[in-house]
Amino acid sequence: MTEEELLQVIEQAAAEGVTELDLSGNGLTALPPEIGKLTQLKKLILGKYEYDEDGEFLGAIGNNLSYLPKEIGLLNQLEELQVARNRLSNIPAEIGQLFNLRTLDITRNELSNIPAEIKQLVNLQTLNLGWNQLSSIPAEIGQIVNLQTLDLSWNPLRSIPVEIGQLFNLQTLDLSANPLGSVPPVIEQLFNLQSLTLMGNNLSSIPLEMGKLINLKYLNLNVNKLSVIPLEIGKLVNLEFLTLGSNQLSSLPAEMGRLINLQFLDMSKNQLSSLPTEIKQLSKLKELDLRGNPVPVPPEILGKKDIVFGEPGDVKEILDFYFRVQDPKETEHLYEAKLLIIGEGGAGKTSLAKKIKDESYELQSSEKSTEGINVIQWKFPLDNGHEFRVNIWDFGGQEIYHQTHQFFLTQRSLYALVADTRKENTDFYWWLKVAELLSDNSPVLIIKNEKQDRETEVNERQLRGEFTNLKEVLATNLATNRSLAEIKEKIKFYISSLPHVGDKSPLPKLWVRVRVALENYSITRDYIELSEYFQLCETNQLTDRKDMLRLSRYLHDLGVCLHFQDDSTLKHYVILRPEWATTAVYKVLDNKTVKQNLGCFTQENLVDIWQDSKYAEMRDELLQLMMRFKLCYQIPSRPGNYIAPQLLDIEQPEYYWDKFHNLVLRYKYDFMPKGILTRLIVETHPWIENQKLVWKSGVVLNKDETRVEVVENYNQREIKVSVSGNRKKELLAVVTHELEKIHRSFERLQYQTLVSCNCEECTVSENPYAYRLENLRKRLKAGKYQVECEESYESVDVRRLIDDVNLSRKQDYRESQVQNTPLQRELETERQKSLNINRATINLSGQQYKKLRDALVDAFPTKSSLEQFLLFEFDKKLDVIAGGNDLQEIVFNVIKTAEAQGWVEELISGAKEGGRRDTCKMGHDAKFC
Secondary structure, three states: OHHHHHHHHHHHHHOOOOOEEEOOOOOOOOOOOOHHOOOOOOEEEEEEEOOOOOOOEEEEEEEOOOOHHHHHHHOOOOEEEEEOOOOOOOOOHHHHOOOOOOOOEEOOOOOOOOOOOHHHHOOOOOEOOOOOOOOOOOOHHHHHOOOOOOEEEOOOOOOOOHHHOOOOOOOEEEOOOOOOOOOOOHHHHHHOEEEEEOOOOOOOOOOOOHHHHOOOEEEEEOOOOOOOOHHHHHHOOOOOOOOOOOOOOOOOOHHHEEEOOOOOOOOOOOOOOOOOHHHHOOOOOOEEEEEEEEOOOHHHEEOOOOOOOOOEOOOHHHHHHHHHOOHHHHEEEOEEEEEEEEEEOOOOOHHHHHHOOOOOOOOOEEEEEEEEOEEEEEEEOOOOOOOEEEEEEEEEOOOOHHHHHHOOOOOOEEEEEEEOOOOOOOOOOHHHHHHHHHOOOOEEEEEEEEEHHOOOOOHHHHHHHHOEEEEEEEEEEEEOOOOOHHHHHHHHHHHHHHOOOOOEEEEEEHHHHHHHHHHHHOOOHHHHHHHHHHHHHHOOOOHHHHHHHHHHHHHHHHHOOEEOOOOOOOEEEEEHHHHHHHHHHHHHOOHHHHOEEEEEEEEHHHHHHHOOOHHOOHHHHHHHHHHOOOOOOEEOOOEEEEEEEHHHOOOOOOOOOOOOOOEEEEEEEOOOOOOHHHHHHHHHHHEEEHHEEEEOOOOEEEOOOEEEEEOOOOOOOOEEEEEEOOHHHHHHHHHHHHHHHHHHOOOOOOOOEEEOOOHHHHHOOOOOOOOEEHHHHHHHHOOOOOOOOOOOOOOOEHHHHHHHOOOOHHHHHHHHOOOOOOOHHHHHHHHHHHHHHOOOOOOHHHHHHHHHHHHHHHOOOOOOHHHHHHHHHHHOHHHHOOOOHHHHHHHHHHHHHHHHHHHHHHHHHHHHOOOOOOOOOOOOOOOOO
């Protein structure tokens, strides 16, 4: 907005007598004295925060104001003044003339001092001064006696004035991210305080006087150096939220059991190995986060590994498991783990697996290549007298298997990468990256199979520098058993040192008993029905049905068996031998007819492929398994016909694409795992144009007069998304949302997002200039709202660039705020956790809820169809969809969100209409298969 335009706005506002004026996001560098004419104003916004429907923080929209004119003091009717996200270095003394002011927000500026005249704001209730450069606060602040909320976070404050203790009406105080070093003693005088945030204050102790704050409901002490919690914590009986994450706590006081109103307790990333018995008294506890602690509870039970956005586990399950294993009489240890052998085809993986089990095994002159996965069991004695059982998974190395192996490469395993030194074709970087991305950094051994004693050097130092999970590089000649004994000893050492095995991870005795029984069953059975599993548990004295399901989920997460509890088809079976399922899958992908048909197959084909008696009765379940793993999809409007995208034609079909006025987004990967695009094809297959424009490395989608072209260039490690048509933003949002979900399934996946320029020249160019998204975010954070196009030299609006590709502004803000220092990153992580608390509640009656739930499940029987419905009918991209798998649970959360946000009536209408919608109305070609 130009100065002339701003003056016109002010003149018009004065003439019309407006009481509210929002000037945020206009790139203002100065506010003219004429602002003083708006004496009728009650609310003036020069910079503000934005929130979503749930009240979650999205970001700030400000200006570039470096000062406020003294005429601001003439606005004597003003009740609310927001100047967030500007560049103010000081506040004029005239601010004290705003006697009616109730809210003053000057967060995210460059303030170094506050005028003493602030004491005159006697009606002020909310004062936000966070994210500035304040090294001191004037004592006069103590005279603002009606103050209820005070935010001083993210400043270089080393102390606060004792006069703050005079703010007897203060209910919320945020001092986070200040180098205080200790809790200011004055805080104990704030008896009416309900919310206190002391996150990242470099605290090493909590004063006993904190126990006087008996009205506290929220206490945040995350990211400090606390090693002890005082007994006085038990006096805070009204506490509902207590966060102590990222400290140095090794124990908790028994007095915490007195916090009978506590609902959320965050103890993540500490050093806790035990819990007080009294914690069981917290009957209202809804969430307990113990992730990142050495407590004897499996991580599968503690919750999702992503501590920021992933949910912690069920409170009851966590506590039940913990206290059960405290009794040595009820505890046993499981000495079992997986050794996963990976590498190129013909490297000697199968030979190594067989040699480990039996050193006398004679190598065949032409060892048959592994088709899919073979599993061999090997046992060896431990020094403590126990027998250790190793499940050796021998993975086929052929190209066809690479992208499907990812579903069976499990965490908490030992990996052996086998290389044939004669061929010199092993891409160590690729295989080590695969193990890193899919195994949560599990330990890896490189084993060089030096056939005919041909030695080859490996740059071990360089590989170790990049891959911290690479433990050793070993050499052998499997034909002569040279160094085989040494390799076996190394395997024994590393596999028995895994964190989940033996004495390091006690398990309930009944769990181990059932595990042994399942192992015996697997000798003759590939799978059992769920009812039979329950019966087996009861036979072994495990009678609690919920406990049975916890055990099957634990064994599933370990890769011991497969039990998909959240799948309506697969939940009725426990697959005892996962290799049985993988072999069945590979039989389809390896089938000659399926390959000749470029990945197209029918139910009749499956009858032939799975004609063996061990598969015949489980065809529906095995097909569902393939669809669950995104290995195939059913062609819309052609029931019984399926496509496996990884077998599609490599040739791109001919079609017309208008390259002008596109929205273009590119993902550039540091390392690109296989299968990203094929999984995207499965997720978006209902919109494939005519069900014909799809090939191995690309797809064209068509929805609502809008087309999306997604092309993968694997050699360039890039995926390019181009959108043309009427609803470009909406369709691009769908595709990027799906890609982000796929990205999150890989550990440590590194990539850049490139946003194409939208200047006049670039919008009609086939090769528009592209900006790195992270650089755009840095500019946004620094208040730089313009960027120059390197092709046209035009100035381009940064916010519009980001908005054009419809990237999540919430995600944009989150990522832009991650600072450079470890402490700042930790603080941002913990801040996000505190924002993620779900406060919504269901208000429908039980019968109304049940009817709506059933209607939604009937209308949208898959997670994907429900998600698409929400995106296109309501423009809702809900985390409850992205983060869940159980359809009933997802539907519950969708209804809960709709109720909280006020669109439940529209949801009911959508549920009624949804079942009658034809999701395949795009003219699919029946000749495709």
